[in-house]
Amino acid sequence: MNVAVSKGGRRTLWGLFGFLVVFLYAPIVILIMFSVNDRTLVSFPWQGFTLRWYRTFMQNSALLLALRTSAMIATVTAIVTVALAIPASVLFVRRRFFGKPFVSALVLSPLVIPLVVFGIALLILFNTLAVPLSPWTVAVGHIVIALPFAVLTLVPRLERIPAYLEEASRDLGASAMTAFRSITLPLMTPAIVSSFLISFVISFDEVVIASFIAGDEPTFPLYLFSQLRLPSRLPQVIAVAVVVMLASGILVVASEVWRRIANHRLERQIALVEGEEAIA
Amino acid sequence: MSDLRDSAITLDGVRKSFGRVEAVRGISLDVYESEFLTLLGPSGCGKTTTMRMIAGFEEPDEGQIYLRGRDVVGDPPNRRAVNMVFQHYALFPHMNVEDNVAYGLKLRKVAKEERKRLVGEMLEIVRLSGMQRRSPSQLSGGQQQRVALARALVNRPAALLLDEPLGALDVKLRKQMQLELKRIQNELGTTFVYVTHDQEEALSMSDRIAVMNDGLIEQLGTPREIYEHPVTPFVADFVGVLNALEIRVDEVGDLTATMRIGDGERVVVPVPTGATTGQTLMAAVRPERVRIRRAAEAATSGSGSAVQGTVALIVYLGTLTQFHVDTSLGARLVAHRLSDDSATAVREGDRVVLSWDEEDAAVLSDA
Numbered sequence: 001m002n003v004a005v006s007k008g009g010r011r012t013l014w015g016l017f018g019f020l021v022v023f024l025y026a027p028i029v030i031l032i033m034f035s036v037n038d039r040t041l042v043s044f045p046w047q048g049f050t051l052r053w054y055r056t057f058m059q060n061s062a063l064l065l066a067l068r069t070s071a072m073i074a075t076v077t078a079i080v081t082v083a084l085a086i087p088a089s090v091l092f093v094r095r096r097f098f099g100k101p102f103v104s105a106l107v108l109s110p111l112v113i114p115l116v117v118f119g120i121a122l123l124i125l126f127n128t129l130a131v132p133l134s135p136w137t138v139a140v141g142h143i144v145i146a147l148p149f150a151v152l153t154l155v156p157r158l159e160r161i162p163a164y165l166e167e168a169s170r171d172l173g174a175s176a177m178t179a180f181r182s183i184t185l186p187l188m189t190p191a192i193v194s195s196f197l198i199s200f201v202i203s204f205d206e207v208v209i210a211s212f213i214a215g216d217e218p219t220f221p222l223y224l225f226s227q228l229r230l231p232s233r234l235p236q237v238i239a240v241a242v243v244v245m246l247a248s249g250i251l252v253v254a255s256e257v258w259r260r261i262a263n264h265r266l267e268r269q270i271a272l273v274e275g276e277e278a279i280a
Numbered sequence: 281m282s283d284l285r286d287s288a289i290t291l292d293g294v295r296k297s298f299g300r301v302e303a304v305r306g307i308s309l310d311v312y313e314s315e316f317l318t319l320l321g322p323s324g325c326g327k328t329t330t331m332r333m334i335a336g337f338e339e340p341d342e343g344q345i346y347l348r349g350r351d352v353v354g355d356p357p358n359r360r361a362v363n364m365v366f367q368h369y370a371l372f373p374h375m376n377v378e379d380n381v382a383y384g385l386k387l388r389k390v391a392k393e394e395r396k397r398l399v400g401e402m403l404e405i406v407r408l409s410g411m412q413r414r415s416p417s418q419l420s421g422g423q424q425q426r427v428a429l430a431r432a433l434v435n436r437p438a439a440l441l442l443d444e445p446l447g448a449l450d451v452k453l454r455k456q457m458q459l460e461l462k463r464i465q466n467e468l469g470t471t472f473v474y475v476t477h478d479q480e481e482a483l484s485m486s487d488r489i490a491v492m493n494d495g496l497i498e499q500l501g502t503p504r505e506i507y508e509h510p511v512t513p514f515v516a517d518f519v520g521v522l523n524a525l526e527i528r529v530d531e532v533g534d535l536t537a538t539m540r541i542g543d544g545e546r547v548v549v550p551v552p553t554g555a556t557t558g559q560t561l562m563a564a565v566r567p568e569r570v571r572i573r574r575a576a577e578a579a580t581s582g583s584g585s586a587v588q589g590t591v592a593l594i595v596y597l598g599t600l601t602q603f604h605v606d607t608s609l610g611a612r613l614v615a616h617r618l619s620d621d622s623a624t625a626v627r628e629g630d631r632v633v634l635s636w637d638e639e640d641a642a643v644l645s646d647a
Contacts, residue, residue, distance in 0.1 A: 164366050164368060165373075167366070168366055168372075170336075170337075172384035172431065172432075173435070174383075174387055175356075175358055176356075178387070265373075
C-alpha cells in the first residue's frame with residue numbers, strides 16, 4: 001500500500017504539512033499584523049489599526065533611494081544574467097566541446113562557494129584593479145551568483161526542444177542565427193522569463209556580497225539591516241518589507257502560472273508526435 | 281549511366297566517418313530530374329547519413345556532391361536548393377499551418393500576397409485547404425505529414441529529401457500516404473530522394489532503388505530488377521523472403537548451368553557469364569515463383585527446375601499460403617501460392633514436387 005494513502009501515512013503527511021505552514025507563514029502573518037499595529041514597540045498588546053508606518057516609509061527618502069538602487073541593480077543583473085545564460089545553456093545542451101564538464105562546473109560553482117568568501121574575494125579583486133565600489137560592482141557580483149540559477153532554469157527547457165526543429169529551419173533557408181531567433185528562442189520564452197525573474201529576485205534579496213562591495217550607496221536589504229539598530233524605525237521597516245513581499249509574491253505567482261500554461265502547451269505538441277511513434 | 285538525362289543530384293565517391301565508424305564508404309550515384317529514387321537499407325547502412333550530406337547537415341570526408349551540376353560541398357544547408365521532410369515532421373509548434381508553410385518563402389523575401397497564394401496552392405495539392413489557421417498540435421499525424429511536405433515543396437526545391445517520413449504513421453495511413461506521395465510527385469514533377477528500411481514501401485513507390493548495406497550501394501536498379509534479379513545475397517534477402525540454393529554444376533549448357541539430383545530432379549539456372557563443370561554457385565528463387573504439386577500428380581519432365589520434398593509446415597497468410605518444404609537438395613524451400621489455388625489441397629507431410637522456370641532463378645555474386 002502506498003505510504004501516502006495509508007492511514008498512518010496520511011496523518012504523518014498532514015502533520016508535516018501543518019508544521020510547514022505554521023513555520024513558513026506564521027512569521028509573515030505576524031509581520032503583516034505588526035505593520036499595521038499602532039505602537040512603536042514591536043510587541044503585543046495590540047494597540048489598534050494604523051497606516052502610519054506605510055506613510056512614514058513613503059516619506060523616507062533614504063529608504064526610497066535604497067529601493068531604487070536595488071531595483072536598478074536587480075534589473076541590470078537580470079538582463080545581463082539572462083543574456084549570458086542563453087548562449088551558455090545552448091552550449092551545454094547542443095554542443096560537444098573539449099572541457100565541457102570543466103566549463104559547466106565553473107559556471108555552476110557559485111552555488112557552492114560561501115557568499116562571505118566570494119564577497120571578500122570580490123572586494124580584494126576590485127581593490128586590486130582599482131575599480132571604485134558602486135552599484136555596478138554589486139551587479140557584477142550578483143550576475144555571478146545568479147548565473148547558475150538562470151542556466152539551470154533554461155537547460156531543462158532547451159532539452160525538451162528537439163534539435164531537428166532548428167535543422168528544419170536551416171533546411172528551409174535560415175542562417176544559424178535566424179534559425180535560433182525564429183524557432184528556438186520563442187520556444188524558450190517561458191524559461192527565459194522565469195530565469196529573468198529568478199535572477200532579479202536573487203539580486204534584490206542579496207545582502208552578504210552587497211555588504212562588501214556596495215560602496216556608499218546601500219542596497220535595499222543593506223538599508224533594512226542598518227535600520228534594525230534603531231528600534232523606532234522598526235515598524236516602518238516592517239511595513240516596507242510587507243509591501244516588497246506582496247509585490248514579489250504576486251510577480252512570482254503570476255509568472256509561475258503563465259510558465260505552466262506555456263509549458264503545458266509545448267509538452268502537448270511534443271507528446272502528440274511521440275505518441276504516434278509509440279504506435280508505429 | 282548518366283548523360284542521357286539531366287542529373288538533379290550527383291554523388292561522386294562520397295565517404296563519411298564518425299570517429300572510427302565508417303558510415304558511408306564510397307558512394308557514387310546519379311539522381312535524375314523528376315525521378316523517385318529510394319535509398320533502401322537496414323538501420324546503420326548509411327542511408328540517412330547520405331541524405332544528410334546531400335542536405336548539408338553533414339559534410340563528406342571525401343568525394344563531391346553536385347546539385348544540378350553545381351558542387352555544393354561546404355555550403356551550409358540554407359544555401360542548398362534541396363528541402364527535407366524530417367522523420368518527425370519537425371513542424372514549428374509555435375506557428376500555425378500557414379506560417380509553417382510560408383517559412384521558407386518569407387526567408388526568400390517573397391511578398392506577402394504572393395506568399396499567401398503559393399501557400400494556398402500548395403495546401404490544395406496536399407489536400408489541406410482551409411487548414412491555414414490550425415496549429416500543428418490540432419492536426420493528426422497524417423495531416424502533420426502533409427504540412428511538412430507542403431512546407432518543403434512550396435520552395436520548389438531541386439530535389440525533395442524524405443527521411444523515413446511514414447515511419448510514425450500506422451499501417452493503414454502509411455499505405456494511403458504512399459499513394460499520396462506518388463501522386464504529388466507526379467503532379468509536381470519534383471525529384472524525390474526517399475530513405476526507408478521498408479522494402480515494400482521502396483518497391484511500391486520508386487522509379488529506382490539503391491539498396492545500401494554497410495555504407496555501400498549493393499545494387500541500383502528498378503524495383504523489378506531489384507526484386508527479381510538481386511545481384512547479391514544481401515539484396516535478395518533484404519528485398520524479400522528468398523530461397524537460397526547452393527548448386528554444384530554438373531552440366532553447362534547454352535547460358536545455363538544444371539545440377540542433376542536424380543530421377544528427373546534438377547536445378548537449372550541462367551549463367552549469362554558462363555560457368556564450369558564442378559563449380560559451386562549460389563542461386564536464389566522467389567517463393568512466389570515456386571510451383572507446388574503433389575508428387576503423385578506431378579510430371580517431372582519438361583524444362584526448368586524440379587525438386588522433390590516433404591511438406592514440413594503450411595502457414596496461412598490470407599491471400600497467400602506459404603509452404604515450407606524439406607527437399608532432396610538438403611535445403612528447406614518456401615513456396616507461396618494463392619490461397620484459392622488448387623495447390624491448397626496439399627497437406628503437411630505430403631510428398632511434393634517443387635518446380636520453377638529457368639529464368640526465375642538468379643545466380644548471386646558474393647558481393
